[in-house]
Amino acid sequence: MKIVIASKSSEETLRIGRIIGETASPGEVIALVGELGTGKTCLTQGIARGLAVPEAYPITSPTFTLINEYPGQLALYHFDIYRLEGVKDLEDMGYEDYFYGGGVTVIEWAERILPLLPAGTLFVYLAYRGENDRELILTGNNELIGKINNLCKEGGC
Numbered sequence: 001m002k003i004v005i006a007s008k009s010s011e012e013t014l015r016i017g018r019i020i021g022e023t024a025s026p027g028e029v030i031a032l033v034g035e036l037g038t039g040k041t042c043l044t045q046g047i048a049r050g051l052a053v054p055e056a057y058p059i060t061s062p063t064f065t066l067i068n069e070y071p072g073q074l075a076l077y078h079f080d081i082y083r084l085e086g087v088k089d090l091e092d093m094g095y096e097d098y099f100y101g102g103g104v105t106v107i108e109w110a111e112r113i114l115p116l117l118p119a120g121t122l123f124v125y126l127a128y129r130g131e132n133d134r135e136l137i138l139t140g141n142n143e144l145i146g147k148i149n150n151l152c153k154e155g156g157c
């Protein structure tokens with residue numbers, strides 16, 4: 001199953017993210033794949049809202065630390081592996097405790113670690129279509145996509 005969602009503003013991407021966050025269960029891994037500036041961090045900000053991460057926490061990319069962790073209804077583990085030098089860096093930090101933990105993992109540039117991603121990972125491919133236009137393609141976790149699709153049809157996206 002695959003759904004394609006058009007976003008015409010960062011607010012729309014935030015809203016899609018919020019739906020994804022509201023739908024996610026403990027141990028969910030969400031792999032974000034898209035070029036620079038396609039909205040990966042923006043989508044993650046929406047996911048954080050959906051997980052009820054308190055507004056006091058700004059969600060910015062954890063460029064130098066690999067991961068930022070936020071409390072929420074479910075914890076958010078936000079990875080940005082743009083600068084990852086090798087898988088060993090992830091092993092050293094015990095990434096499996098996050099991927100298979102009780103929170104929700106979001107990974108920017110996830111295509112760099114495809115073999116490490118658990119079965120059932122939700123993939124979100126983001127593509128630039130114009131200054132404010134982005135295309136989001138969701139695939140990889142049919143159960144979650146079904147729920148997201150229903151919420152989108154109800155007017156959420």
Ligand SMILES: Nc1ncnc2c1ncn2[C@@H]1O[C@H](COP(=O)(O)OP(=O)(O)OP(=O)(O)O)[C@@H](O)[C@H]1O
Pocket residue numbers: 007008009010011012013034035036037038039040041042043061108131132133134
């Ligand atoms: N429809 C849209 N969805 C998301 N972002 C949009 C959209 N339209 C414009 N933008 C703008 O595009 C930029 C997206 O930036 P963002 O940091 O989320 O991208 P990114 O994919 O995380 O980039 P990076 O690869 O540098 O981490 C923001 O400035 C945002 O305001």
Ligand SMILES: [Mg+2]
Pocket residue numbers: 040041042061080108
């Ligand atoms: Mg980013």
